[in-house]
């Protein structure tokens with residue numbers, strides 16, 4: 644087994660970048676994670692000897708860098724506006740409910756054939772726009788839970804947040820996404 | 834009696850952890866009586882389906 648040449652490592656950059664972007668949904672953070680990965684790879688090529696493929700080896704390093712990046716994104720001071728109350732109260736959705744806690748005028752309606760939307764190209768454009776409206780940390784936790792299928796405990800550990808915080812963020816993601824999709828897609832379907 | 838706000842939180846929690854028997858019963862009674870929260874429950878499950886489909890789309894983009 645020969646060690647990969649520096650140029651060969653750089654050839655994987657695009658692949659790694661797409662991989663990181665898919666998990667982090669943040670271009671700057673993805674770019675940084677990939678640079679850190681390549682740097683670590685160049686410094687520790689001997690770690691490669693035991694591996695069968697350069698791609699697998701690099702992806703392995705990248706996975707660790709992504710976890711670091713996810714933690715940093717969660718602690719980003721610009722995300723502090725997204726306060727999470729420890730008691731799990733999500734008062735930001737209060738306007739949707741009346742004083743007794745029952746649905747107001749924007750109550751969830753019945754969506755006709757939601758599965759059919761998954762086949763519509765336009766639906767995915769709306770879905771992407773609705774996802775982008777979520778605060779970063781909320782979007783990240785939702786993606787880890789629903790797209791990657793991680794258990795809530797794993798997410799909390801990785802991001803170093805409490806289970807309650809995690810649940811509140813997931814609740815917010817679901818409330819916002821369904822509202823946005825109803826306003827911009829399902830509510831408009833005849 | 835659980836109100837809609839509590840019911841939506843319980844629906845969301847139920848997608849992430851196993852609810853206690855008492856929570857499940859209270860939620861089931863509410864959903865039986867409340868069409869709006871039943872819609873919310875279906876939509877939340879649909880979001881999971883959509884997020885998984887979105888991930889598959891992203892992944893095939895990334896591997897192209």
Ligand SMILES: [Zn+2]
Nearest residue numbers: 837840867870
């Ligand atoms: Zn209800």
